[in-house]
Amino acid sequence: MNMRQMQILDLVRATGRAGVEELAGRFAVTPQTIRRDLAELSDQGVLDRVHGGAVLRSGAANIAYDERRRMNEDAKAAIGRACAAQIPDNSSLILNIGTTTEAVARELLRHRHLTVVTNNMNIANILAANESCDVVVAGGQLRRSDGGLVGDLTSEFMANFKADFAIIGCSALDGDGDILDFDMAEVRVSRAILRQARERWLVTDVAKLEQRAPIRVVSLAELDAVFIDQPLPGPLASLCADSGTRVVVA
Numbered sequence: 314m315n316m317r318q319m320q321i322l323d324l325v326r327a328t329g330r331a332g333v334e335e336l337a338g339r340f341a342v343t344p345q346t347i348r349r350d351l352a353e354l355s356d357q358g359v360l361d362r363v364h365g366g367a368v369l370r371s372g373a374a375n376i377a378y379d380e381r382r383r384m385n386e387d388a389k390a391a392i393g394r395a396c397a398a399q400i401p402d403n404s405s406l407i408l409n410i411g412t413t414t415e416a417v418a419r420e421l422l423r424h425r426h427l428t429v430v431t432n433n434m435n436i437a438n439i440l441a442a443n444e445s446c447d448v449v450v451a452g453g454q455l456r457r458s459d460g461g462l463v464g465d466l467t468s469e470f471m472a473n474f475k476a477d478f479a480i481i482g483c484s485a486l487d488g489d490g491d492i493l494d495f496d497m498a499e500v501r502v503s504r505a506i507l508r509q510a511r512e513r514w515l516v517t518d519v520a521k522l523e524q525r526a527p528i529r530v531v532s533l534a535e536l537d538a539v540f541i542d543q544p545l546p547g548p549l550a551s552l553c554a555d556s557g558t559r560v561v562v563a
Contacts, residue, residue: 314357314380317342318350320495320524322359323381323484325369326458327496332366339525381459382412388518388542389416391563396480396516396540397421399561404477405429407506408436410461410499411482413516415439421446430474432467432502434460449474453502463498468505479510483517485524490533490552493526500528512537519543533558 314322317340324339325331336347351367354360360367393416400406400421405428408414418436421427425445431437432451440446453467481503485493492515494500507513513536533539533549534556542563545553553560 314354316384316520316524318354319381319384320484320526321347321350321367322354322369324495324526325360325367327499330363330366330368335366339527341525382415384412385518385520385542388520388563389413390419391542392516392518392540393417393420395561395563396514397424399538400424400427400478402426405474406478406480407431407471407474407476407510408433409479409481409503409506410456410459410463411516413482413518414480417480417516428476430471430476432462432471432506434462451502454498461499463496463502465501467502471502471505471509474509476510478512478514479506480514480516481506481530483515483521483526483530485526486517486521486533486549487525488522488546488548490549492530492533493524494528494530495526497528500530503530507531507535514538514540516540519545522546 333344333347337344351362355362359370361370396417397420402425407430410433415435418439422443427446429440430449437448437450440448451462451467451470453462454464456463483492484495487493515536519542533553536558538559540561544562545560
């Protein structure tokens, strides 16, 4: 399963269905390419083909999450280490949904006296092993596909906190510096998380520059730091430099 197919699967998971023409426009490829992608995803048992598009096959979402977690695994681990190295003991942070934020959580297992607020059940389970970490789990609607909690209740819950750090991931990073995602409910939560922190960080691998997603979360220029596995392209590096956004290459 290639990266575009993973993004198609994410989109179908978020919306329930996607059409060939819509996907072709979103990913800037031909309808024939999308049909091949859908055929391969159908053969793998994660989507069902329907007239003009595809729908999620029952029970397929967990496969999507497991595949996504394995993609660029070494890069995500390096990003997690670099990010965690800059989080001091005795601090508070909010971590959102995503396999890269989960990599950060795994690197926090030896930190002392942390308070971690999250809408990611996977992160809560990871950090349960750190007895010196207080874990606060948001309320909201459970998204069984990836253990995320989303919805208005989740956004409202985040307003109760003021953390030292907010750490988010993303589905795509646009050439103009916009951080993008697929699910409006998740985007609202991410925005709420960013509002409730003194330092706002993005963790992402450089492959997200090759992806597209329809919903804007925030600009790189509005963040304090970006942790990534390779240097940003020149225009994005300049944007970060001009706006005071630190870029940490893991």
